């Protein structure tokens with residue numbers, strides 16, 4: 001069973017959906033467990049949600065610290081939980097080589113738009129203000145850039161009928177909550193198949 005560490009900064013609705021999907025009947029049941037939820041913001045709403053779900057939660061504050069100092073502390077915490085996959089879910093920090101070298105191809109992120117068209121914060125606002133008919137939610141590996149890592153999968157969501165940015169966000173987040181677990185499932189199943197092939201060769 002793969003161990004996930006989920007990193008958040010805010011409301012944690014994607015994190016919540018992933019945790020639910022690891023429970024009996026969920027699409028991630030038997031494939032992985034959420035070992036820990038870590039926030040860089042002490043007041044992140046998602047911390048309370050994770051606690052209520054019985055998941056260990058830890059805050060590693062980032063405010064006023066250098067990226068390297070913060071990430072060295074993050075690495076220390078992560079070592080205690082031995083995650084095979086680190087899932088960024090609304091984690092609003094760009095990671096430096098301290099983290100990306102330690103967990104190369106093991107850190108993934110979800111983004112509200114096509115990362116080739118828009119990077120950074122506010123993807124749904126960007127999609128709405130640019131009059132997009134669809135936004136292409138993207139799950140990608142993390143590298144040292146801002147939403148520049150290799151794309152794993154994308155999902156197109158119709159937003160043409162949405163009347164304001166709040167509606168776009170609502171529709172988009174509902175899609176993210178399903179899509180992120182699906183992508184994680186595909187990654188883990190692929191990994192398992194590789195292990196079986198290696199064991200047989």
Ligand code: GAR
Nearest residue numbers: 010011012013014090110111112120
């Ligand atoms: C999600 O829309 C996610 O795609 C976005 O933050 C939101 C977090 O929501 N991430 C980015 O914009 C990353 N560049 P949540 O905390 O409710 O899961």
